[in-house]
Amino acid sequence: MEKYIMEHILVKHQEGALWLTSSLNILQWSRKLITRRYNYETLKKESVEGRRLYSCPDGNAVASVTTILDRTKDKTQLNEWRKRVGEQKAQEITTEAASVGTRMHKFLEDYIDTGDWPAAGSNPFSQQANDMAKVIKEEALTFVSEIWGSEVSLYHPKIYAGT
Structure with missing residues (x-):
């Protein structure tokens, strides 16, 4: 029983x-319905001197979380790796990893928005991204009981913003 x-x-x-x-x-x-608990305002974003800035409702322009992390992290080991493997190979690896990451993010976003698991297709990078996203779905999202938004603008006045 x-x-x-x-x-x-x-x-x-x-x-x-x-x-x-x-x-x-x-x-x-x-999962098919996202609980809209808040009215998420869309923030205008622009790129200024290599920094992504968001215009907040209070009129302040704040840096994106990605910009802040990029500007504050120690890049010593990353630079040493680039020297070790060569600039061309490092760029190939970086581009491939970014492609897989973007696709993985899209699989999860589509799943959260629709409740249906998207097909991977025949592209090897897409298949890898789908497999990685499934791990997140099965090992993390199963513990989530409510989703309040997906790809919504969030900000802390005068400090940071992002989607």
Whole structure:
């Protein structure tokens, strides 16, 4: 009896219909809707001298989180690695890693927005990104019960902003 209760949940659909479903299905079903708890304002962003700045509602322009991290991190080991492998090889590796990361991010974003897992396609980088995103979905997102926004503008007045 306990196993049955843990694995099955009675669900009330938005239209009022009731049905019995597995806990995995309800988790996937609940992902289809992002709970909009706040009115996220879209912040205008611009690039100034290699820095991404956001214009906040209070009129202040603040740096992006990425810009702050890039300007404050120690790049000694990264520069040593570039020298060791050569600039051309380092650029190839960096471009490939950025491509995989962007695709992984997009898979997760699409999943959160729709509740459906996107197909990887035949591109090897896309397949790698999909596999990596699945790990995040299975090892981290299963513990998330509510999502308040995806790719929304957030800021701290006079300090930083980002999406």
